[in-house]
Amino acid sequence: MESTKLSYDQEWVIQISRAIEEGLEESDEEGVPVSIFSVPKSLISFKPEAYIPQLIALGPYHHQRLELFEMEHYKLTSAKRLQKNLHPIKFCHLVNHIAESDSTLRACYHRFLEFDRETLAWMFAIDTSFLLEYLHTYSAKTEGSLVRISSKMAHLIDHTRRKTAHHAIVGDIIMLENQIPLFLLREVHKFFLLHEDHDQALATMLMGFCKDLLPIKYINYQHFREECFERAHLLELLYHMFxxxxxxxxxxxxxxxxxxxxxxxxxxxxxxxxxxxxxxxxxxxxxxxxxxxxxxxxxxxxxxxxxxxxxxxxxxxxxxxxxxxxxxxxxxxxxxxxxxxxxxxxxxxxxxxxxxxxxxxxxxxxxxxxxxxxxxxxxxxxxxxxxxxxxxxxxxxxxxxxxxxxxxxxxxxxxxxxxxxxxxxxxxxxxxxxxxxxxxxxxxxxxxxxxxxxxxxxxxxxxxxxxxxxxxxxxxxxxxxxxxxxxxxxxxx
Structure with a gap:
């Protein structure tokens, strides 16, 4: 027991010292406001299932919950499809690209993230791949390899958005503790479409997502593209729209x-x-x-x-x-x-x-x-x-x-x-x-x-x-x- 505690303390010291050293070299997190919070206990106590993901974990807050582990298989399926679109670029190149923004990503979260840089980068790469595949169902386009849903994902995601599993996923995606920074979503999306207007394609998907999910539909979409990428994540985008x-x-x-x-x-x-x-x-x-x-x-x-x-x-x-x-x-x-x-x-x-x-x-x-x-x-x-x-x-x-x-x-x-x-x-x-x-x-x-x-x-x-x-x-x-x-x-x- 003592040896286990000692090894844990040593690992903690290594992580902290590494974080401080990296902080001296990088100052990217300065000026990055915290935008992904833990839900206040005073709210979560009334109805936990409205704030805690029930099917899928996105991001670090609920990554290690065993009851959500089943969906990891489907997230890996999305990552494999991304790998095919990246050919001849390897998926690890995307992971390395995400790792370069490690300090900025950590600054977005209210909690201290105990994961090391490599683990966090792989986590974000896989989770963002799944989120992008899901958002493609809201795209105006109906052709192209990215819009077609794989057979393994067909029971979870569909363009008609009528399946029960699809609605269960969207409920988890919009939860405060399940948010992924929008700038990361934008960066990873560039690896999907190499020869198209990346921002226009993503803005179209985000607009379709917001139209479908907003309770109050009267929204001015005239300057949506210019404003949507100023938001920190999907929930903040919904909030500022109305x-x-x-x-x-x-x-x-x-x-x-x-x-x-x-x-x-x-x-x-x-x-x-x-x-x-x-x-x-x-x-x-x-x-x-x-x-x-x-x-x-x-x-x-x-x-x-x-x-x-x-x-x-x-x-x-x-x-x-x-x-x-x-x-x-x-x-x-x-x-x-x-x-x-x-x-x-x-x-x-x-x-x-x-x-x-x-x-x-x-x-x-x-x-x-x-x-x-x-x-x-x-x-x-x-x-x-x-x-x-x-x-x-x-x-x-x-x-x-x-x-x-x-x-x-x-x-x-x-x-x-x-x-x-x-x-x-x-x-x-x-x-x-x-x-x-x-x-x-x-x-x-x-x-x-x-x-x-x-x-x-x-x-x-x-x-x-x-x-x-x-x-x-x-x-x-x-x-x-x-x-x-x-x-x-x-x-x-």
Whole structure:
């Protein structure tokens, strides 16, 4: 045991000393921002499978996981196909080329990478070969050896993008911890196409990938080629395509509980009390109606309960609902106070949407931008959607295009999306939310519920005392009438 520990310590010292020596000779990593992070534990604890690769590992973070080892065979198949395209150049030449960028590659990752230079270069060469073969399914071209998928890979990758395995792979590819630097993807791609416009071909593939995966499709692709290679990796490319750059607004102060939540809690408590009160007093009320030979007393006694129940029922139907309209993107979210229209971007949801959305939130949390607009957007949608009824309204309004099994799955997707993430004010979204809340608060139904909360529920001890005495009085009256046969007395009168 001691000898094993000693050899491990010696290996660690060798690696560290080598890294320091190489750092003195090279300064490529200076100025290279960290872009590939570990997902915060506060996020990963809610749904680990949305952040941890389930089928394939790309890059160093999950390279040694045994449950993903099966896919190594298919990654080697992609590397062999690349070797054929490189002929007479050998694959090891590509590995050596990647090794020259070792310090720059390491600087992209938040974690310390324990692999030596050669191991890391081979890892990146093989993983990038597979990623490029996968991305070729999004190419506009339909001919050429690179576009044809080998028979060994046909069950995993296809141009129609309909196979289950294909969707499972894309879910892993877009995860934050599974990213490969885009500059490396660009360099390796040059070894594929020796006589063509490398950047144009790769930009076409990346554009097809983004179009297929982006939840919000309204994107300006006019300057895509010039801008796409400025991004660090695929997830960052997705993020910057529809997260507009906005100015910073000071951090949010501690927000008061939402009016909807307070009203919902009050409504449930009051409805439960009314139901119990009516049930308990059903027998005395029937007795009173028999005694008086009329339903007048029954009507008078139950009328307040009926009105309260009706108002609460209206509140339960979602009085916040306004006229929903679609808009172009996150920066176009708006609420029109004049006509009560809420403008929201159209969002496409499918099997990979939750993984995409959650990893975009995780990436935004890691880079800590001045304005966390995407996180704020997920909070807005989470606030609007409580259940499948809300999803149905948004779907019928054309805001949500649902390709999942049910509206209930969509509601589950949004609930809790942005938990444990620092939030900043986003002027555009906050203004729309404030306008919708003001419009909602001006409704007479909401005013009535708020008034009930303030004046009725605020007097709860008094109401409880009166209800208890009423029950005692009615019970006493019932017992007396049973004993003295009140119905005959009233007939005589």
């Amino acid at each position: 997260a507009p750059k906005l100015q910073l607004v000071p951090d949010c102060e501690q927000e008061e509980p939402k009016a909807d939540e307070e009203i919902g809690w009050f409504r449930k408590a009051l409805k439960s009390f009314l139901a119990a009160l009516i049930y308990i007093n059903l027998a005395p009320l029937r007795l009173l109606s028999k005694i008086c030979k009329s339903k007048a007393i029954m009507l008078l006694v139950t009328l307040p309960f009926t009105i309260l129940s009706y108002v609460l029922h209206l509140g339960n139907k979602g009085t916040w609902k306004v006229h929903l309209r679609s808009c172009c993107g996150l920066e176009s979210i708006n609420f029109d106070n004049c006509c009560g229209k809420f403008y929201l971007p159209v969002i496409h949801l499918d099997d990979n949407s939750e993984v995409v959305l959650r990893n975009l939130v995780a990436y935004e949390a890691c880079i800590a931008p001045e304005v966390m607009i995407f996180t704020r957007y997920t909070e807005l949608m989470n606030g609007i959607i409580d259940g499948e009824e809300d999803v149905r309204i948004l779907r019928e309004a054309g805001i949500i295009l649902n390709r999942l099994k049910s509206d209930e799955e969509v509601a589950t997707l949004w609930n809790g999306m942005a938990k444990s993430v620092r939030v900043t004010k986003v002027h555009i979204l906050d203004k729309a939310i404030e306008g919708a809340n003001t419009y909602y608060s001006g409704s007479w139904k909401v005013r009535m519920i708020v008034a009930m909360k303030k004046y009725v529920f605020g007097s709860w001890p008094c109401l409880t005392f009166l209800a208890a005495n009423t029950l005692i009085l009615l019970s006493t009256l019932q017992a007396a009438c049973t004993m003295y046969n009140c119905s005959k007395i009233f007939k005589a009168l």
